[in-house]
Amino acid sequence: MYLVKTPALLRWLSPPCLWRVSAKEKVLYLTFDDGPIPELTPWILDTLQPFQAKATFFCVGDNVHKYPDIFKRTIAEGHAAGNHTFHHLNGWKTPLTPYLDNVQRCQEQVNTRLFRPPYGRMTRQQHAALHADYQVVMWDVLSGDFDQSITPQKCLNNVLRNARPGSIVVLHDNIKATENIRYALPRILQVFSNKGYRFESLHHHH
Secondary structure (H helix, E strand, C coil), X not given: CCCCECCHHHHHHCCCCECECCCCCCEEEEEEECCCCCCCHHHHHHHXXXXXXXXXXXECHHHHHHCHHHHHHHHHCXXXXXXXXXXXXXXXXXXHHHHHHHHHHHHHHHCCCEECCHHHCCCHHHHHHHHCCCEEECCCEECXXXXXXXXXXXXXXXXXXXXXXXXXXXXXXXXXXXXXXXXXXXHHHXXXXXXXXXXXXXXXXX
């Protein structure tokens, strides 16, 4: 079960995380979790290019280690990188020290001030320990692209109906998301471009 639109109450209760960016202008922050992978990440980069769209890639350190050239290309093309742990760990199931060690191991590959916990799950202790060094980035809109039980059209609609200026949108460069993302991403870019939006990467100072 996941919520496409993050409820305001949940945002208020959590320790300080970035859920959306307060924006007067029409700007969206597309984020891609779990990559880089050769099957999808280069296609995503190719798809973003014609729109001059910049995005933020929350990378799994193990994938950066395996596919350094894709990671280098992502950075060279002006996108931001975020830390998504080395092994895609679930914070609720991982004790504090191994979790922090795994984040640090990813950091050696990625070198960023942005962190997103896999599955959006971390303990208050983990958060408190990471908060000094990282901007913890959550989201405003979850596309559901990883959910193979929804249609690509539903995945697209999740974004079209819920994104607004300053939204942080979660997408995935993950094999499971392939069908949904290949359908939804070009249409998200086209529809919001037509409405006068631009697409930017996240930076620590927000």
